[in-house]
Amino acid sequence: MTMAYDGHLFHGFQMQPNQRTVQGTVEQALIKMTKGKRVIVEGSGRTDSGVHAIGQVIHFDYPGNQIPANKMILALNSMMPMDIIFNDCEIVNEDFHARYSIKGKWYRYRVSLDHFVNPFKRFYTGHYPYPIDIQKMQEAAKDLLGTHDFTSFAASGGQIINKVRTMYYVNVEKDEKENEIVFDFICSGFLYNMVRILVATLLEIGNGKRPVNDFPRIIKAKDRQEVRETAQASGLYLYHVFYDELPKKYRQDLE
Incomplete structure (x- = not known):
């Protein structure tokens, strides 16, 4: 999934205890969707506190029934705060990795x-x-x-x-x-x-x-x-x- 966010009110991308982070915000939404199962979100990079993104890319393995890409983007955007939006979503092969597949x-x-x-x-x-x-x-x-x-x-x-x-x-x-x-x-x-x-x-x-x-x-x-x-x-x-x-x-x- 490709996402944009205003980094001003985030303590960076990477999950940190007791801090508002991009990864943490997305994972909390996925926990609601999976009714309690943690889904680990991998990002293309760990932007620092106050840094923004126009084209951040994440991937995750969604458990249970496969959700079509167009439904996944609608579901997640409906649960995002005003400073995050998903702009693109696609289902990829298992060998794809948001960080390690980068050119x-x-x-x-x-x-x-x-x-x-x-x-x-x-x-x-x-x-x-x-x-x-x-x-x-x-x-x-x-x-x-x-x-x-x-x-x-x-x-x-x-x-x-x-x-x-x-x-x-x-x-x-x-x-x-x-x-x-x-x-x-x-x-x-x-x-x-x-x-x-x-x-x-x-x-x-x-x-x-x-x-x-x-x-x-x-x-x-x-x-x-x-x-x-x-x-x-x-x-x-x-x-x-x-x-x-x-x-x-x-x-x-x-x-």
């Missing part, structure tokens, strides 16, 4: 450039009220493409040992209407807080605090101390998950 993942990050924090955006964008050069960030982003060890961009607390990932696509552009910068990253997988650390580093480059060609040096260092800033959770969106090979238009690493 690539797309995160989007939005940064407001307004001088003051807009009260209507404060939970849905990052905020950077300083001079910024979009072209510098676009130029620097090219150095992220390809296969690298992204240790320098992984926050402590992550449990993944192998930090080598392939970055397929990076785009930085200005949304003139909203006065925002939109960052898009498509990668084979992401490390803990990786997107938020990359965004913070790109903003420093755009502001002139770092040279345009700083990414190769940072990547080579494999040291989180090289980039200490992390952008706010509020601007981050899990945008799309790829389970088929990526379309060529998203393979900038091959250009």
